[in-house]
Amino acid sequence: METTINVKQLSKTYDGILAVDNVNISVARGTVFGLLGANGAGKSTIIECILGTKRQDSGEVSILGMNPQRERKKLFEKVGVQFQEANYQENIRVGELCEVTESLYKTTIDYKVLLKQFGLSEKSKSLVNELSSGQRQRLFIILALIPNPEIVFLDELTTGLDSKARRDVWNFLSYLKKQGLTILLTSHFMDEIEALCDEICILKQGKTVFYGNVNEAILASPFEKLEDAYLWYTEEFENENI
Numbered sequence: 569m570e571t572t573i574n575v576k577q578l579s580k581t582y583d584g585i586l587a588v589d590n591v592n593i594s595v596a597r598g599t600v601f602g603l604l605g606a607n608g609a610g611k612s613t614i615i616e617c618i619l620g621t622k623r624q625d626s627g628e629v630s631i632l633g634m635n636p637q638r639e640r641k642k643l644f645e646k647v648g649v650q651f652q653e654a655n656y657q658e659n660i661r662v663g664e665l666c667e668v669t670e671s672l673y674k675t676t677i678d679y680k681v682l683l684k685q686f687g688l689s690e691k692s693k694s695l696v697n698e699l700s701s702g703q704r705q706r707l708f709i710i711l712a713l714i715p716n717p718e719i720v721f722l723d724e725l726t727t728g729l730d731s732k733a734r735r736d737v738w739n740f741l742s743y744l745k746k747q748g749l750t751i752l753l754t755s756h757f758m759d760e761i762e763a764l765c766d767e768i769c770i771l772k773q774g775k776t777v778f779y780g781n782v783n784e785a786i787l788a789s790p791f792e793k794l795e796d797a798y799l800w801y802t803e804e805f806e807n808e809n810i
């Protein structure tokens with residue numbers, strides 16, 4: 569299977585503190601990969617190194633066969649990123665922000681289709697500032713998908729969404745995956761990870777403590793539920809140091 573994201577022995581420090589410690593990741597095309605870990609475990613740092621917006625101290629990153637630092641512009645066309653807070657003009661409307669985003673890319677998905685898919689059609693003329701937090705979160709997923717990307721990075725995918733909106737997002741992402749989209753996501757919700765992810769990497773203080781699929785994660789733990797297994801993986805190593 570074709571690898572779209574390849575991370576080898578990635579390490580990154582901030583002011584001498586190791587935030588990412590020798591991490592390896594390989595994501596096949598058309599699969600969903602989940603980066604898991606507590607706040608501060610290193611997820612965002614890894615994503616930023618993959619995108620080339622942060623420079624690693626050591627290790628190699630390749631994305632769609634490109635070096636993200638050297639080929640940032642080419643990469644921009646093929647990769648979508650969901651931000652937690654986008655920089656947008658104070659008084660911009662939903663439809664306008666989508667149009668501005670469309671204008672940045674050569675090939676795009678019709679944003680009206682995406683608005684419909686995510687239940688925001690009737691908000692097209694609303695100010696972005698006036699959306700509820702869950703609506704804004706959905707809008708940021710839409711902005712990430714507008715470039716019709718080959719890979720999409722979704723950070724804290726459905727944080728703040730109601731149950732129905734979460735299911736809608738999952739269903740639509742599963743549909744896009746079937747079309748060949750590669751997805752790298754972070755999430756603190758284990759039901760979401762189980763529903764979407766082909767493979768996961770669990771991080772603890774910058775180190776990989778589990779890598780594989782959800783079933784393997786459960787089987788290699790003393791538990792039967794992913795949430796229990798996840799907590800076990802992220803706590804176990806602390807106990808070792810006592």
Ligand SMILES: Nc1ncnc2c1ncn2[C@@H]1O[C@H](COP(=O)(O)OP(=O)(O)OP(=O)(O)O)[C@@H](O)[C@H]1O
Nearest residue numbers: 582583586587605606607608609610611612613614
């Ligand atoms: N610019 C920075 N300067 C100094 N330290 C940083 C910087 N960015 C991140 N860190 C530190 O690196 C570690 C990893 O942070 P990172 O944001 O990658 O974690 P995360 O897993 O994405 O967390 P969260 O779930 O809270 O988003 C943390 O200890 C954090 O304090």
